[in-house]
Amino acid sequence: MLKEIKSLIDKEIRLELRQKYALNGMILYVVSTIYVCYLSFRLKSNQIDKITWNTLFWIILLFTAMNAIAKSFTQERFGRLLYYYTLASPVGIILSKIVYNTLLMLVLALVGFGVYAIVMGNPVEDIGLYLLSIVLGAVGFSSTLTMVAGIASKAENSSTLMAILSFPIIIPMLIMLLKISKNALDGLDRGSSMDEILTLLAIDGIVLVLSVILFPYLWRS
Amino acid sequence: MKNWYKYLSVILLGYVMIWGIMGPIPRQPVLHETARNLYFHVPMWFGMFAVLSVSVWNSIQYLRTSDMLHDTKSAEYANTGILYGIVGIITGSVWARYTWGTWWTSDVKLNGAAIGLLIYFAYIILRGSFNDEQQRARISAIYNIFAVALLIPLLIILPRMTDSLHPGNGGNPGFKPMDTEHTMRIVFYPACIGWICLGFWITNLRLRLRNLEQIHQEIN
Numbered sequence: 487m488l489k490e491i492k493s494l495i496d497k498e499i500r501l502e503l504r505q506k507y508a509l510n511g512m513i514l515y516v517v518s519t520i521y522v523c524y525l526s527f528r529l530k531s532n533q534i535d536k537i538t539w540n541t542l543f544w545i546i547l548l549f550t551a552m553n554a555i556a557k558s559f560t561q562e563r564f565g566r567l568l569y570y571y572t573l574a575s576p577v578g579i580i581l582s583k584i585v586y587n588t589l590l591m592l593v594l595a596l597v598g599f600g601v602y603a604i605v606m607g608n609p610v611e612d613i614g615l616y617l618l619s620i621v622l623g624a625v626g627f628s629s630t631l632t633m634v635a636g637i638a639s640k641a642e643n644s645s646t647l648m649a650i651l652s653f654p655i656i657i658p659m660l661i662m663l664l665k666i667s668k669n670a671l672d673g674l675d676r677g678s679s680m681d682e683i684l685t686l687l688a689i690d691g692i693v694l695v696l697s698v699i700l701f702p703y704l705w706r707s
Numbered sequence: 708m709k710n711w712y713k714y715l716s717v718i719l720l721g722y723v724m725i726w727g728i729m730g731p732i733p734r735q736p737v738l739h740e741t742a743r744n745l746y747f748h749v750p751m752w753f754g755m756f757a758v759l760s761v762s763v764w765n766s767i768q769y770l771r772t773s774d775m776l777h778d779t780k781s782a783e784y785a786n787t788g789i790l791y792g793i794v795g796i797i798t799g800s801v802w803a804r805y806t807w808g809t810w811w812t813s814d815v816k817l818n819g820a821a822i823g824l825l826i827y828f829a830y831i832i833l834r835g836s837f838n839d840e841q842q843r844a845r846i847s848a849i850y851n852i853f854a855v856a857l858l859i860p861l862l863i864i865l866p867r868m869t870d871s872l873h874p875g876n877g878g879n880p881g882f883k884p885m886d887t888e889h890t891m892r893i894v895f896y897p898a899c900i901g902w903i904c905l906g907f908w909i910t911n912l913r914l915r916l917r918n919l920e921q922i923h924q925e926i927n
Contacts, residue, residue: 630857633853634853637833637846637849637850637853640837640842640846641833641836641837641846642836643836647829647832647833647836650825650828650829650832651829651833651850651854653825654822654823654825654826654829654854655826655853655854655857655858656857657822657861658857658858658860658861659857685860688860689857689860692856692857692860693857696852696853696856700770700849700852700853703770703845703848703849704845704846704849706845
């Protein structure tokens with residue numbers, strides 16, 4: 487099982503590296519979105535509310551995640567998908583996709599954070615906690631969106647569907663992330679974010695378990 | 708007596724309509740007579756929870772058995788849930804206009820309700836985007852289960868972590884401690900049961916209509 491997942495992740499990474507334009511495209515997407523925001527606000531550095539700074543960053547990450555993960559079931563041709571399905575178990579496929587998308591999101595989020603901090607200024611006081619919230623966010627976004635991408639890929643006009651299906655269900659996660667990152671921004675005592683971190687981990691757990699249970703049904707069609 | 712819940716709903720809601728308007732209620736600042744909205748607004752959410760639970764239950768059953776009847780049921784119960792949600796938001800909004808002075812405000816319960824409705828609108832649109840019946844049934848069932856499991860933290864955990872403007876939350880006067888003579892309780896509980904039964908009745912009618920439409924199509 488673990489070996490199967492590992493080789494599937496390997497395949498995803500190799501596929502990604504083989505068509506570098508896709509990865510570079512996503513990185514460029516983050517960077518240019520950040521730059522658009524920067525120019526729209528016409529910032530001299532640090533002249534933006536902390537709350538706006540934080541919210542804007544998470545909104546950018548959310549849209550990046552949507553774009554990056556939406557293609558995880560559509561980039562490969564139908565015949566090849568069918569071929570994987572005869573080789574691997576559905577649980578292996580969904581877990582490998584989630585792990586791979588998490589890695590991808592981590593790269594995008596960290597690059598995004600770096601660029602964002604450079605152009606928009608960096609008011610974060612507790613960098614460690616902020617990075618933790620980014621990691622938790624990457625795991626949460628990628629596991630939820632992978633499943634939704636699977637659902638949306640079965641329908642026509644899947645890009646609209648992807649947005650309307652995932653936005654409402656990702657809100658609880660986003661609220662928790664905003665709270666944790668706001669605490670990190672203000673440099674509050676880490677103990678005060680414990681509740682939110684635990685809730686977020688619980689939500690991530692629910693999503694993972696549900697994906698493992700539900701994906702085999704999705705895969706059959 | 709397979710129609711017991713229909714009789715029950717007529718009797719209880721008749722009682723709620725009459726005694727809910729005429730019966731005595733405890734005097735409270737700000738709320739005054741608007742407290743009677745408790746009999747109409749709050750049961751909407753209980754009703755919505757009840758029918759949506761049945762909808763999710765039918766989705767799970769569909770995945771287990773692949774019986775199309777479960778799919779139809781799950782869709783129709785979700786429709787009734789949406790109806791209850793909309794009525795709940797309207798009754799709440801009108802009430803809020805007279806007590807809080809605004810139609811809509813940022814309150815955790817309001818946000819939860821709005822997001823819940825967004826999820827079910829998305830569910831309806833998802834259903835509309837499939838031509839193949841089997842595929843529509845399976846994929847919408849998956850989304851239904853997935854979405855509800857993520858809605859649970861939103862509706863149950865988050866409201867407990869923040870204060871709400873609603874009566875009975877965050878130091879606002881609710882009806883429970885004031886209602887020493889049970890004047891509101893004897894209307895509120897029947898109202899909940901009555902509205903839930905009405906929800907099942909509405910769904911039942913819709914299901915029969917769907918069934919007749921199908922027969923009609925098969926004949927032509």
